[in-house]
Amino acid sequence: MNNFLIKPKIVTCSSADEFCTAYHIGKEDLVLVSGNMRKRNFPNAFADAVVIDYRQYVTGEPTDTMIEDIRQSIGNQKINRIFAIGGGTILDAAKLFALKEYSPVDKLFAGEILPQKDKKLFLIPTTCGTGSEMTNISILELTKNKTKLGLANDALFADEAILIPELLQNLPYQFFATSSMDALIHAIESYTSPKATDFTRVFSVGAIEKIIAGYKVIATEGKNIIPTLLKDFLAASTYAGIAFGNAGCAAVHALSYPLGAARHVPHGESNYAFFIEVYKTYASIRQDGALCQLKQLLAKLLGCTPSMVFVELEGLLENIMQRKNLHEYGVVKKDLESYTDIVMQKQGRLMANNYVPLDRDTVLSIYQKLF
Numbered sequence: 001m002n003n004f005l006i007k008p009k010i011v012t013c014s015s016a017d018e019f020c021t022a023y024h025i026g027k028e029d030l031v032l033v034s035g036n037m038r039k040r041n042f043p044n045a046f047a048d049a050v051v052i053d054y055r056q057y058v059t060g061e062p063t064d065t066m067i068e069d070i071r072q073s074i075g076n077q078k079i080n081r082i083f084a085i086g087g088g089t090i091l092d093a094a095k096l097f098a099l100k101e102y103s104p105v106d107k108l109f110a111g112e113i114l115p116q117k118d119k120k121l122f123l124i125p126t127t128c129g130t131g132s133e134m135t136n137i138s139i140l141e142l143t144k145n146k147t148k149l150g151l152a153n154d155a156l157f158a159d160e161a162i163l164i165p166e167l168l169q170n171l172p173y174q175f176f177a178t179s180s181m182d183a184l185i186h187a188i189e190s191y192t193s194p195k196a197t198d199f200t201r202v203f204s205v206g207a208i209e210k211i212i213a214g215y216k217v218i219a220t221e222g223k224n225i226i227p228t229l230l231k232d233f234l235a236a237s238t239y240a241g242i243a244f245g246n247a248g249c250a251a252v253h254a255l256s257y258p259l260g261a262a263r264h265v266p267h268g269e270s271n272y273a274f275f276i277e278v279y280k281t282y283a284s285i286r287q288d289g290a291l292c293q294l295k296q297l298l299a300k301l302l303g304c305t306p307s308m309v310f311v312e313l314e315g316l317l318e319n320i321m322q323r324k325n326l327h328e329y330g331v332v333k334k335d336l337e338s339y340t341d342i343v344m345q346k347q348g349r350l351m352a353n354n355y356v357p358l359d360r361d362t363v364l365s366i367y368q369k370l371f
């Protein structure tokens with residue numbers, strides 16, 4: 001049996017002003033937004049709301065301690081609605097703040113606290129990658145466990161995903177590159193997941209087409225063209241969120257999490273470090289079904305033969321972001337065994353979605369090849 005769910009209502013606003021007029025944010029509302037974004041896009045808004053500048057709590061990837069610190073700042077103030085305006089870190093965090101009880105965070109992630117939502121949640125993405133606005137997943141680094149873990153529960157769905165392309169206009173190139181790469185990987189991993197259906201593949205393919213088309217334009221026109229493409233990249237990211245929210249991500253994300261947590265590598269960059277090698281590994285084991293169809297789709301989009309798609313794709317992606325070997329992030333050889341153990345023992349939720357099962361030796365060999 002398969003279910004296909006698009007839970008949050010998707011609202012598109014043409015500007016921040018239109019959003020402010022529509023939602024009347026004020027008393028008993030909590031707004032999570034960076035100081036810079038507020039100054040630039042919402043200079044006269046949120047006066048009566050509880051506003052948290054999350055940049056004061058987090059500089060990179062999200063952790064359980066960040067959640068506990070923000071929780072302390074919110075204190076006992078009465079909150080009915082939560083508006084999170086930001087990248088995946090803050091959208092994932094906001095999903096927890098919408099719960100009746102979420103502390104201690106490690107108990108929530110261990111299943112010892114039942115997630116129960118008791119506030120309205122509105123997620124407004126300002127990058128074009130995580131798709132978090134559409135999923136029921138919150139991903140955090142649990143500092144005691146030294147890896148990132150995902151909590152998936154329907155109580156984490158937002159009520160509305162609000163898309164405001166204007167908010168992406170000042171996205172620094174590095175964030176554009178890493179977030180859009182993450183979205184492409186969401187679309188591709190969900191396409192080849194055993195949980196994929198005809199419904200999820202519509203959204204995977206839509207995202208892949210938009211992102212590859214955008215990357216090809218950037219390859220020929222240069223980076224200055226990016227602002228004209230952001231509306232498409234934001235839509236692609238949301239499509240990919242719908243796809244992986246239903247069909248799941250897999251080994252690329254699983255292998256990426258120990259690196260991301262240990263070396264604080266941005267999520268999309270860390271995924272890119274593993275992406276092509278994981279797909280070459282799949283292809284070396286089996287090439288029928290979804291992988292065969294994916295290669296045909298990519299061949300059409302890239303203008304090459306199916307046998308050359310991963311070479312061509314890597315060439316296109318290198319233009320967006322240069323892949324580094326693991327030692328360049330400070331990884332040492334003995335880390336590879338422990339990363340492999342983390343993947344095999346803690347990332348079962350993702351590894352269950354692999355196109356073909358990958359055993360311990362195969363996972364270790366991917367790490368070794370990329371070292």
Ligand SMILES: [Fe+2]
Binds near residue numbers: 130182253267
């Ligand atoms: Fe991701």
